[in-house]
Amino acid sequence: MTHYLNRTIKSGLFLAVAFAAITALLVLALRWIDPPSSAVILTWELSSDRKARQQWRSLENISPNLQMAVIAAEDQKFSRHHGFDFASLQKALAENRKRTRGASTITQQTAKNLFLWNGRSYLRKGLEAWFTLLMETLWSKRRILEVYLNIIEFGEGVYGAEAAAQAHFGTTARHLSASQAGLLAAVLPNPIQMSASRPSPYVRSRASAIHRQVQQLGGRRYLQAM
Template sequence: MVLSLFRWLAKFTLSLIAFYFLLTLVIMFALRWLPVPTSAFMVQHNIQVVLGERQVGYAQYKWQAFSEISPQLALAAIAAEDQRFPHHHGVDFRAIRAALNTSRGKLRGASTITQQVVKNLFLWEKRSYFRKGLEAILAMMLELVWSKERILEVYLNIAQFGKQEYGVAIASKKLLGTDAGKLSRKQAALLAGVLPSPRAMRADKPSRRLIKRQRWIERQMKQLGGVRYLLNL
């Protein structure tokens, strides 16, 4: 009796896991061409606002096509977050090894742009090894379905750039007073600079820390060869 129950629970659990991955894959295929209407992080943001857990307004978001986004920002995001983006397949094992070697076994700073996309789009905020493992699997799945340009396009549209600003269309207009397609190299580096901590750093009121990071990103953009680097996508 106990063995039969265990087998049933095991089959049920495996069925749920298979259904989750199948459903996620279907959504990935659908979003291969369609503008992304929202993300899991934006939904969680709005729920927290309703529950009074987050003392800011609702998530602000507007889709902007990749062709209408400044290439300087696309390059700045790669320079800041994932310089091997054109070359890995969703998970950068070289960066993981480097992160483990420099942080005493703790995995920090090794998430690729693809991993950040699946995290923001499908997962939840709270960190855990389980989420990290799921994130890696989904990232490799996404790389099989989407092009690098599409991954970067969605990343720039759903990433959080301010306390309630999601995506470059809203962030550029509200925080810097310009259109995402007209961002200069300095403005692009400034926006990309807030990506590790969008709630702590403000592009409209940059701290010394953010300005220092902005200058580092500009140097990295130059070392990558400028916007010509995007031809590798």
């Protein structure tokens, strides 16, 4: 019995170390290699039997207006935290224990969308935390933001800044105006029910609030300090 228990412990430790090493190497490689897709995009394509709209763009080819809009909307402490915003998480839990999305940082959202699946299991949250730590350790903030902006959903089958700019405004990610960027960021909580190109009064109001928050954060000076 003791021998069997020791073997089980050793096997478990080996698997844990192997998983940690493999995932760390994967995340390290993606510091330089642009991921061709993401777990969330592949899941959508398999479930819908359609090809998602997505075109990779470097951060330099994504308007600073959109970069700042998503930071203002989703994670205003992005440049300062190390992957987790515990103060926002505590606030979200206090307000509504079932609604914690607002406490998810851009790094956490990127980890989930790139590597994992939708759901609320402890296993998925644990893996999300692990990949978040790896990304914050091995990637720059600019790389995290770049990957995020290329895989985030902006509408049904529309992923990433370039596809969103074309689908909603007939322009490119590089030429998005502050107004267009605000509308795109405003729909991120629910891009299926809300539309940037056909904005409801709520989306317009939220976009205006995002614009004010961008100004409070310092606008493009915020990006230069990252």
